[in-house]
Amino acid sequence: MESLLANPSAKLSISNPSFTSRRAILTESLHFAPRYFSNSIRMTSGLSPLRCTNSPEDKEISSVASAMYEYQTDEFINAKEVREWESGKSINQIAANQGITIRRSCRPAPPAGGGMVPRNILEQIIWDKEVEVTQFKQRMPRKNVEHLIKDASPTRDFIRALKDSYLRTGVPALIAEVKKASPSRGILRENFDPVEIARTYEQNGAACLSILTDTKYFQGSFENLEKVRKAGIKCPLLCKEFIIDLWQIYYARAKGADAVLLIAGVLPDIDIKYMLKTCRELGLTALIEVYNERELDRVLKINGVQLIGINNRNLENFVVDISNTQKLLENRIQVIKDKDITVVGESGLFTPDDVKFVHDSGVKAVLVGESLIKQEDPGLAIRGLFGKDISK
Numbered sequence: 228m229e230s231l232l233a234n235p236s237a238k239l240s241i242s243n244p245s246f247t248s249r250r251a252i253l254t255e256s257l258h259f260a261p262r263y264f265s266n267s268i269r270m271t272s273g274l275s276p277l278r279c280t281n282s283p284e285d286k287e288i289s290s291v292a293s294a295m296y297e298y299q300t301d302e303f304i305n306a307k308e309v310r311e312w313e314s315g316k317s318i319n320q321i322a323a324n325q326g327i328t329i330r331r332s333c334r335p336a337p338p339a340g341g342g343m344v345p346r347n348i349l350e351q352i353i354w355d356k357e358v359e360v361t362q363f364k365q366r367m368p369r370k371n372v373e374h375l376i377k378d379a380s381p382t383r384d385f386i387r388a389l390k391d392s393y394l395r396t397g398v399p400a401l402i403a404e405v406k407k408a409s410p411s412r413g414i415l416r417e418n419f420d421p422v423e424i425a426r427t428y429e430q431n432g433a434a435c436l437s438i439l440t441d442t443k444y445f446q447g448s449f450e451n452l453e454k455v456r457k458a459g460i461k462c463p464l465l466c467k468e469f470i471i472d473l474w475q476i477y478y479a480r481a482k483g484a485d486a487v488l489l490i491a492g493v494l495p496d497i498d499i500k501y502m503l504k505t506c507r508e509l510g511l512t513a514l515i516e517v518y519n520e521r522e523l524d525r526v527l528k529i530n531g532v533q534l535i536g537i538n539n540r541n542l543e544n545f546v547v548d549i550s551n552t553q554k555l556l557e558n559r560i561q562v563i564k565d566k567d568i569t570v571v572g573e574s575g576l577f578t579p580d581d582v583k584f585v586h587d588s589g590v591k592a593v594l595v596g597e598s599l600i601k602q603e604d605p606g607l608a609i610r611g612l613f614g615k616d617i618s619k
């Protein structure tokens with residue numbers, strides 16, 4: 228199992244939820260071996276993990292006891308979501324309790340039609356992603372991806388690049404998006420060479436780049452990400468993907484990403500926490516995207532969050548309103564400062580006034596796609612967006 232809720236279909240086949248879900252977490256997510264569920268663990272479950280031992284039997288007992296201790300205290304195994312699930316709640320009910328309206332479909336639609344109907348475009352994207360990721364994983368299991376990662380170049384520091392750019396220019400650092408198309412706007416650029424566009428963005432002052440990897444809705448690809456990375460672009464790269472499964476994080480790392488996007492409107496807290504842990508292990512930065520106050524407050528409670536994106540686009544109906552950034556930051560600037568979190572204003576930024584508005588609201592970086600990519604010269608477009616040359 229890939230974190231608690233990331234792969235619901237795997238869990239649906241489990242016959243004894245209470246026991247096997249915990250075992251799945253131990254064996255897959257936490258890399259524990261199933262042996263801890265032998266008879267001996269039941270016999271020794273009361274032991275203190277700190278007990279001193281000398282004899283081989285005692286050592287055996289001690290290691291079982293310490294595994295038991297980890298089992299009893301592990302934040303993921305003992306998360307409230309796991310307990311809710313064990314008490315019979317569906318993963319969609321658990322997510323809904325956290326204000327998440329996007330449901331997971333959990334299984335392919337029946338061939339004859341029927342079944343669940345997606346309520347909006349984001350839900351549709353996520354359901355298609357479930358099918359896509361399952362197919363990807365069949366073609367390339369995670370252990371093969373881990374082999375690729377062994378040969379991958381080290382990651383670059385995404386947040387450092389944003390902070391350096393902000394200090395140098397005094398305006399929000401630019402994450403320029405390499406985006407050919409979108410569900411809300413259709414084709415944004417016919418003549419689309421991801422490497423050439425990435426290079427132009429870099430030469431004109433982008434601090435980082437965002438590479439769309441979703442094919443069906445954005446005409447992006449992991450190949451584009453890999454090409455840009457291999458072309459020697461120095462800007463750190465965000466893999467702009469709808470991540471629902473740990474496999475995608477590993478794959479992003481293998482294909483050259485320095486950062487990945489995690490969408491709070493799709494992922495419950497336990498998945499965000501587990502994915503953050505995985506990102507740390509792989510040297511990746513996580514940009515955690517929120518759209519409303521509830522999502523932001525959830526994310527602010529999660530330890531280790533360093534980068535938050537506030538999307539001005541409602542992904543369920545495409546309405547864009549840049550005052551969303553201001554609304555969300557209004558009463559939270561101090562906590563964000565105290566936690567040294569960098570905030571990115573995302574979507575719908577077209578003019579220097581727009582950039583100033585989100586800067587005044589408290590962001591130190593902006594994520595911009597359409598207004599740059601649609602112009603003949605995306606480099607000139609950067610100067611237009613900031614009202615000055617930010618490359619020096």
Ligand SMILES: O=C(O)c1ccccc1NCC(=O)[C@H](O)[C@H](O)COP(=O)(O)O
Pocket residue numbers: 348349404406409410411412538540542545573574575576594595596597598
């Ligand atoms: O852009 C869309 O239409 C879209 C639809 C559904 C889900 C996500 C979508 N976009 C992702 C983004 O948030 C933007 O690509 C990114 O923030 C840049 O926005 P913009 O500058 O407005 O292109």
